[in-house]
Amino acid sequence: MPDGDQKKPSRIQTRNRLVILDAALNVFSQHGYRGATLDQIASEAGLSKPNILYYFQGKEDIHLTLLSQLMETWLDPLVELDPDGDPQTEILDYVQRKLDMALELPRESRLFAGEILQGAPRMGPHLESDLKPLFDQKCEVIAGWSAAGKIAPINPQHLIFSIWATTQHYADFAAQVTVLLGADTDPYQTASEHLRSMFTAILRNKA
Amino acid sequence: MPDGDQKKPSRIQTRNRLVILDAALNVFSQHGYRGATLDQIASEAGLSKPNILYYFQGKEDIHLTLLSQLMETWLDPLVELDPDGDPQTEILDYVQRKLDMALELPRESRLFAGEILQGAPRMGPHLESDLKPLFDQKCEVIAGWSAAGKIAPINPQHLIFSIWATTQHYADFAAQVTVLLGADTDPYQTASEHLRSMFTAILRNKA
DNA sequence: TCGTGGATTTACCAAATGGTAAAATTTTAT
């Protein structure tokens, strides 16, 4: 009997929890936490509302589960940034990985964006405990490269912000991008080229 | 008797409509359209719920009014980009105006971001009719500068996306920025310098 | 000062919301 189950989950449990989380990702990423309803999640999951509450303790539990799972995926591209690799390559590859992730997981990107937009009320602690240490660590790596003259002098913190902003923009603001580029245009190719050329210029910059 | 009033508004009307819109901006920008409640808006405005519905036809009317008013303000910095000015100066000044606006009007930035994040269900038409023509026009200006060799070769559409993304990031993701930079650090000065140096590098780029 | 129309409050309402209890059904191990 699930909810706060300790034993290993049955096949049904595993399947239904996945189905519910997938449905919840659709709804939460589209309407935000307060705008999402259990009925909508239930309907999208093809289950009854009480059935959903059999697998999760409540609305907040579902949301929190999604955010926790997402955090790992989300930090992954930054984790892979290798202090011993070639600086230029490492950063450009990081940009590419972030862009790929935004385009492959737009719902996740929007869920994250929505939570931050609302002041991270349910994710503040995760930011402090998971994101900040990694961020600080990688900032030092980039600062080291910068100091050693391997890349242009640059503020590492704001560089990372710029990478996040420009890549996630294509997921979070997809509705706007689509209108402005035309529904037929696929932004991926051009976006990828633009970002590569842009961050190349920044890392080369001599002033 | 207001609501869809035709005659010129009284002092009380003007004041209360402003108070309501300000309160609504707080609530909508923090919780999104569906997550916002009339009770909350009323409470924040210091008025009763029926009193609010005396001035606006309903929740959607308030939201729509906010978005319409916002659109003008939001396009303004781009309107000011002068085709006859010095390209480098014009673009860097545009970046600066966008950053200033994000830091001075964070609620407006978040309201806008939230609406786009949710697929622009109530603003799609405005994007097509107001934003797109201006966007296309300014893209051609930049493309002209690029073709004339006055700035580096660059994709104008994605350049503008990058400007929007990097500047609005400081308003929309303020919760994250605050955690990562430390609550005591004021991001404005460093962000401004970073963005100026970054976009300078891009516009100078020879490849 | 008094009437009139604008402004506000009180008292509601139907629908939707997150959630629960318990009965009914299905799965699983024996």
Place this chain on the structure above:
DNA sequence: ATAAAATTTTACCATTTGGTAAATCCACGA
């Protein structure tokens, strides 16, 4: 096959939601 456990459904419930009707209050010009 059958009992026990896991799963799902049915029938609710209290609260909140957007919104309305009507009574009341109040400002202000004649």
